[in-house]
Amino acid sequence: MSEMSQNKASQEALLTIEAVERIFGGERKLFGGHNPAVHAVQGLSLDVKKGETLGVVGESGCGKSTLARLVVGLDLPTSGTITFAGEDLTALARKDRNALARKVQYVFQDPVASLNPRKTIRTILEAPLKHLTDLNADGREQRLAELLQAVNLAPEFLERYPHEFSGGQAQRIGIARALAAGPELIVLDEPVSALDVSVQAQVLNLLDKLKDDFGLTYIFISHDLSVVESVSDRVAVMYFGRMAELGPAKEIFRHPLHPYTDLLMRSAPAPGRHDLMSEDASAELPDPYSPPAGCAFAARCGHKTEKCLAAKPAPDEAVSGAKHFAACYHPLGQA
Amino acid sequence: MTETTLSAPAKPAKKSARPGTLALLLNNSLATGGLIVLALICLIALAAPILPLPDPDVTAPADRLKPIFSEDHLLGTDHLGRDLLSRLIWGSRVSLAVGLSATVIAAFFGSLLGLVAGYAGGRTDTIIMRGIDMVMAFPYILLALAIVAVLGPGLLNALYAIALVNIPFFARNIRGITLGLSRREFVDAARLSGKSPPQILFLEILPNVLPVIVITMSTTVGWMILETAGLSFLGLGAQPPQADLGSMLGEGRKILFTAPHVSIIPGLMIFALVMSINLFGDGVRDILDPRLRAGSLTRPVSRTAVERNKADIPAPSEKQGVLDVRQMRTEFQIGSSVYKAVGGVDLNLQQGECLGVVGESGSGKSVTAMSIMGLVPTPPGRIAGGAAYLEGEDLFAASDRRIRDLRGGSVAYVFQDPLSTLHPLFTVGAQLTEAITTHQPMSRAKARDKAIDLLSLVRIPNARERLDAYPHELSGGMRQRVCIAMALANDAKVLIADEPTTALDVTVQSQILTLMNGLRRERNAAILFITHDFGVVSAICDRVAVMYAGRIVETGTTDEVLNSPQHPYTAKLIECVPVLGEPERRLDAIEGRPPVVNNLPAGCAFADRCPHVQPACRQGEISLDMSSGTRGVRCLFPLTSGASA
Ligand SMILES: Nc1ncnc2c1ncn2[C@@H]1O[C@H](COP(=O)(O)OP(=O)(O)OP(=O)(O)O)[C@@H](O)[C@H]1O
Ligand code: SF4
Ligand code: SF4
Ligand SMILES: [Mg+2]
Numbered sequence: 001m002s003e004m005s006q007n008k009a010s011q012e013a014l015l016t017i018e019a020v021e022r023i024f025g026g027e028r029k030l031f032g033g034h035n036p037a038v039h040a041v042q043g044l045s046l047d048v049k050k051g052e053t054l055g056v057v058g059e060s061g062c063g064k065s066t067l068a069r070l071v072v073g074l075d076l077p078t079s080g081t082i083t084f085a086g087e088d089l090t091a092l093a094r095k096d097r098n099a100l101a102r103k104v105q106y107v108f109q110d111p112v113a114s115l116n117p118r119k120t121i122r123t124i125l126e127a128p129l130k131h132l133t134d135l136n137a138d139g140r141e142q143r144l145a146e147l148l149q150a151v152n153l154a155p156e157f158l159e160r161y162p163h164e165f166s167g168g169q170a171q172r173i174g175i176a177r178a179l180a181a182g183p184e185l186i187v188l189d190e191p192v193s194a195l196d197v198s199v200q201a202q203v204l205n206l207l208d209k210l211k212d213d214f215g216l217t218y219i220f221i222s223h224d225l226s227v228v229e230s231v232s233d234r235v236a237v238m239y240f241g242r243m244a245e246l247g248p249a250k251e252i253f254r255h256p257l258h259p260y261t262d263l264l265m266r267s268a269p270a271p272g273r274h275d276l277m278s279e280d281a282s283a284e285l286p287d288p289y290s291p292p293a294g295c296a297f298a299a300r301c302g303h304k305t306e307k308c309l310a311a312k313p314a315p316d317e318a319v320s321g322a323k324h325f326a327a328c329y330h331p332l333g334q335a
Numbered sequence: 336m337t338e339t340t341l342s343a344p345a346k347p348a349k350k351s352a353r354p355g356t357l358a359l360l361l362n363n364s365l366a367t368g369g370l371i372v373l374a375l376i377c378l379i380a381l382a383a384p385i386l387p388l389p390d391p392d393v394t395a396p397a398d399r400l401k402p403i404f405s406e407d408h409l410l411g412t413d414h415l416g417r418d419l420l421s422r423l424i425w426g427s428r429v430s431l432a433v434g435l436s437a438t439v440i441a442a443f444f445g446s447l448l449g450l451v452a453g454y455a456g457g458r459t460d461t462i463i464m465r466g467i468d469m470v471m472a473f474p475y476i477l478l479a480l481a482i483v484a485v486l487g488p489g490l491l492n493a494l495y496a497i498a499l500v501n502i503p504f505f506a507r508n509i510r511g512i513t514l515g516l517s518r519r520e521f522v523d524a525a526r527l528s529g530k531s532p533p534q535i536l537f538l539e540i541l542p543n544v545l546p547v548i549v550i551t552m553s554t555t556v557g558w559m560i561l562e563t564a565g566l567s568f569l570g571l572g573a574q575p576p577q578a579d580l581g582s583m584l585g586e587g588r589k590i591l592f593t594a595p596h597v598s599i600i601p602g603l604m605i606f607a608l609v610m611s612i613n614l615f616g617d618g619v620r621d622i623l624d625p626r627l628r629a630g631s632l633t634r635p636v637s638r639t640a641v642e643r644n645k646a647d648i649p650a651p652s653e654k655q656g657v658l659d660v661r662q663m664r665t666e667f668q669i670g671s672s673v674y675k676a677v678g679g680v681d682l683n684l685q686q687g688e689c690l691g692v693v694g695e696s697g698s699g700k701s702v703t704a705m706s707i708m709g710l711v712p713t714p715p716g717r718i719a720g721g722a723a724y725l726e727g728e729d730l731f732a733a734s735d736r737r738i739r740d741l742r743g744g745s746v747a748y749v750f751q752d753p754l755s756t757l758h759p760l761f762t763v764g765a766q767l768t769e770a771i772t773t774h775q776p777m778s779r780a781k782a783r784d785k786a787i788d789l790l791s792l793v794r795i796p797n798a799r800e801r802l803d804a805y806p807h808e809l810s811g812g813m814r815q816r817v818c819i820a821m822a823l824a825n826d827a828k829v830l831i832a833d834e835p836t837t838a839l840d841v842t843v844q845s846q847i848l849t850l851m852n853g854l855r856r857e858r859n860a861a862i863l864f865i866t867h868d869f870g871v872v873s874a875i876c877d878r879v880a881v882m883y884a885g886r887i888v889e890t891g892t893t894d895e896v897l898n899s900p901q902h903p904y905t906a907k908l909i910e911c912v913p914v915l916g917e918p919e920r921r922l923d924a925i926e927g928r929p930p931v932v933n934n935l936p937a938g939c940a941f942a943d944r945c946p947h948v949q950p951a952c953r954q955g956e957i958s959l960d961m962s963s964g965t966r967g968v969r970c971l972f973p974l975t976s977g978a979s980a
Pocket of ligand 2: 258259260295296297298299301302303304305308313327328329330331
């Protein structure tokens with residue numbers, strides 16, 4: 001599947017993220033000084049090409065969701081620019097949020113929490129049609145039917161309330177809502193993490209089909225490497241708010257450059273795999289309030305040298321081929 | 336069933352018969368009593384104009400201070416000869432009206448402020464809440480007095496004063512809830528659906544806040560009536576000759592010793608009114624409490640009820656072992672339907688063994704785990720049959736005391752969310768030493784040393800310093816280690832771990848799994864490991880049991896089950912799992928959903944989703960067919976190795 005969509009993916013970038021930074025906290029205090037600041041995302045640059053699926057992986061707190069919220073305009077970057085199809089996305093989010101919502105949509109991690117418990121599915125799905133499209137009542141009704149058909153739900157579900165649905169059904173509703181206004185890019189933030197494996201497979205297959213049917217572009221965020229591998233054309237590995245490695249899915253998983261990617265892969269349990277790689281327990285994430293001067297992964301890295309502790313490696317410090325980069329001075333598999 | 340539909344006529348009748356709102360209320364006898372008294376008072380007060388009552392304000396000096404039960408004056412007369420019964424009824428009418436209007440006004444403005452402050456956040460929030468803090472800084476009644484002093488005495492001004500001083504109460508309550516709700520995902524989703532902030536606030540958030548507003552109102556009306564009475568008592572509310580309960584009390588005060596009934600009668604009325612409103616209000620609050628709503632009519636007790644047929648208690652299996660669960664059945668009674676969450680489960684754990692229990696969400700894994708030590712809440716849960724033997728001792732027959740000793744002692748639990756086990760306000764050290772000393776009497780210093788040992792055992796660096804850390808100061812992985820340390824504090828023989836790594840990152844998960852694996856080897860403890868992840872099973876479990884709809888459908892050693900599953904469900908489930916390094920593999924989803932356990936089909940519960948189903952599958956019980964000591968499958972047409980589902 002990835003082979004096919006890779007060919008389809010044109011080289012033109014739909015979304016461009018350049019040197020984006022998002023700092024939380026750090027406001028001036030009432031009596032001088034500043035509140036402590038956390039860099040949730042820092043120095044992040046990346047392209048999303050039209051028609052591709054970009055997978056984003058990383059541990060909790062590494063900035064995946066912040067990135068997602070920046071892309072849909074739920075949050076604004078502290079600095080840096082995000083452009084969508086040549087247009088400044090940040091400016092658009094400020095000026096005309098609905099125009100942005102027509103182009104970029106979001107699917108949430110917790111399917112049930114993302115549906116208002118006191119609204120029927122009809123009300124929930126009609127909202128984007130009412131506010132984002134200029135369909136009349138008949139048109140909306142028709143579109144509702146199409147949407148339900150697209151995500152494989154029976155029409156009688158429209159009059160029900162969210163708590164009457166299983167996780168998988170609720171996530172289909174979430175997907176239908178994202179599709180409603182006909183977006184070009186959908187950001188999927190851990191869309192299957194809350195689902196059972198059997199249901200997860202249903203939803204992944206559905207996403208695959210919708211992408212083909214509607215010519216969508218996905219940013220697919222997950223902490224599950226095997227899921228990301230199975231859906232992505234390219235993968236971005238994030239660590240501590242920065243890009244650790246970026247490249248074609250196949251290459252990243254076959255020949256990781258960054259020691260962190262390698263660690264993730266070896267830690268992932270798989271059926272039939274008895275040995276578990278486990279690093280030293282003392283290896284902890286760095287303190288976000290006092291980030292290290294050098295490579296953030298150094299405390300957990302077996303390959304670190306003086307150089308790593310002194311300065312941060314650039315995102316493209318290590319290069320393999322034309323499209324595979326890693327922020328590491330001593331990449332794996334290279335002399 | 337009829338009650339359910341009665342209380343929610345708009346919604347279609349649900350399959351599960353949950354008790355309706357009215358049924359729940361009537362079950363609470365205090366609230367029912369309150370409701371009856373309140374309804375009676377309201378009815379009489381409403382009917383005042385049509386009742387044959389003398390004019391409450393007409394004075395008759397000749398008839399002053401007549402006692403109770405005098406002719407023409409059932410409750411006597413006051414110092415001006417006015418009929419007390421008539422004044423009481425008209426007065427209650429006024430008090431009720433003022434109390435209710437004050438509540439509505441306070442609720443409206445308070446909730447509005449709370450909603451706006453909570454949703455807007457930032458500067459708006461700060462300004463509104465500081466203003467509210469200022470109002471709250473004054474003693475309550477003083478503020479009301481000051482307001483009336485400025486506006487001048489009078490019933491309407493008293494009403495404004497009472498409403499005003501109650502606004503902060505509503506504003507604070509509602510702000511907190513709005514704040515929580517506006518961080519919820521559905522609010523973001525509404526934003527992305529193109530809704531404007533006012534639309535989100537009033538169409539998305541308000542409906543979710545409404546029950547809280549109603550609860551707050553029902554619990555404050557009584558106080559507001561009392562406060563109005565207070566102001567009137569001081570002569571600042573109702574002005575003569577108008578009667579309200581407070582002013583009647585105030586007038587009676589001067590002659591309290593010569594004619595006590597003049598003040599006692601309105602006093603009793605205030606008591607009856609406020610009491611009935613508060614009882615009813617508490618009842619309403621309990622009903623809107625989602626936990627009670629879920630079907631239980633009383634608060635859960637600390638141990639699961641055991642209601643099994645004494646003649647039919649299975650004996651321990653020949654295999655014995657540390658933990659031997661036999662034919663365990665656990666049910667939930669919700670309204671009139673019975674959910675058979677666990678329908679006859681056998682588990683056997685030998686020393687140092689790790690048994691995995693896998694299955695989809697709702698298959699009964701957690702209920703199985705919790706039933707063993709009686710942790711399923713009753714009501715609605717109960718153990719309906721079977722036995723669990725801990726080294727030969729029947730746990731379901733043990734005394735409550737014995738179970739308390741065993742919990743955290745011989746049998747310890749580790750749950751998915753470490754924060755639900757750890758108390759946020761105590762240090763890790765305090766909680767660990769408490770866990771140790773409740774089961775083993777020893778000095779604090781010794782317990783502290785043991786706590787340090789335990790923390791080192793679970794590989795927490797700088798154990799000594801970490802003792803003084805609070806749970807929130809530790810990372811998720813660290814917290815889970817502390818929970819494991821706590822579980823090991825008293826040399827547990829059996830560790831029951833319910834998805835202990837599901838909430839953790841993969842790198843941390845592999846650390847915890849390695850840790851648990853090492854610990855069971857070192858300490859020879861048996862582990863019952865519950866998970867939905869076959870990868871995790873491979874990493875740590877010797878044997879595995881697959882659950883479906885409350886029953887074990889397949890069991891065997893981990894390799895046997897993973898490499899050659901015999902039950903079609905197991906095979907399908909394994910095929911759904913994406914595997915790293917095999918991205919081209921098509922994910923094969925299982926169509927349909929598991930059956931709801933209150934309405935299990937006859938025969939195989941998987942029949943509706945099974946590709947190999949035959950008519951025979953839908954008839955009669957299918958037993959767990961053990962082909963060897965460890966391997967068993969509950970299927971009439973098991974897959975032979977090599978064939979795929
Ligand atoms: N307190 C309760 N009241 C009523 N029903 C309950 C209660 N707890 C569990 N159940 C029901 O018991 C059945 C089994 O639930 P259980 O929690 O054991 O599933 P599980 O296999 O642990 O699922 P998960 O993977 O989601 O944790 C479900 O149908 C559930 O709805
Ligand atoms: S830069 Fe150095 S410390 Fe960082 S990952 Fe590479 S080798 Fe390790
Ligand atoms: S008993 Fe029949 S329906 Fe059930 S799993 Fe086996 S073959 Fe399928
Ligand atoms: Mg569970």
